[in-house]
Amino acid sequence: MVTEISLNTICGHTTKIIATKDGKSTHIHIKTTCEKLRKWGTHFDMEMKDLMGGPETILSQKMAEAPLTPTCLVPAAVMNACWLENGMISKNLARKMGKMEIIFDKLE
Numbered sequence: 512m513v514t515e516i517s518l519n520t521i522c523g524h525t526t527k528i529i530a531t532k533d534g535k536s537t538h539i540h541i542k543t544t545c546e547k548l549r550k551w552g553t554h555f556d557m558e559m560k561d562l563m564g565g566p567e568t569i570l571s572q573k574m575a576e577a578p579l580t581p582t583c584l585v586p587a588a589v590m591n592a593c594w595l596e597n598g599m600i601s602k603n604l605a606r607k608m609g610k611m612e613i614i615f616d617k618l619e
Contacts (some may be wrong), residue, residue, distance in 0.1 A: 514595045514602075516588045524548075526585055530592035535559060537593045541585075548585060550577035557593050564590070584613075 514530040526543040536556040541548060551573045561568040570586050579585065594600040 512596060514592045516592050518584055518588055520584055521582070522580070526588070528585070528588050528592045530557075530589075530596045532596040537562075537596050539589060539592070541589075543585075545585075547577055547579055557589075559597070562590070562593050562597060562599065 512532060514528075516528045516530075518526045518528075520526070522545070524543060524545040526541060526545060526548060529540040529542070531538045531540075536558055538554065538556055540554050541551065542553070543549060555569060555573075557569055561570065565571065570589060574586065591600065595602055595605055
């Protein structure tokens with residue numbers, strides 16, 4: 512199975528995350544226009560321990576090596592892709608939702 516998530520964010524960059532489960536690992540491939548994200552490397556694997564979050568995870572290590580802005584949605588999108596691939600979020604629910612949004616309701 513494959514999960515693909517695309518992001519168009521306020522910073523103007525576009526990113527596609529492709530997650531593929533293979534045994535106990537989930538392979539992540541990131542296609543992006545963001546130079547900071549490219550420093551993470553375009554391919555890496557997430558193990559089950561990485562899917563629970565915390566300071567010892569691969570995402571935490573990547574954030575320490577090449578920090579992103581606190582508003583970057585990519586780390587959350589990577590986690591969502593992994594959770595979908597590992598059955599921790601329903602793919603049927605994700606298909607039904609179609610997208611998740613941040614809506615700027617009021618800006619004065």
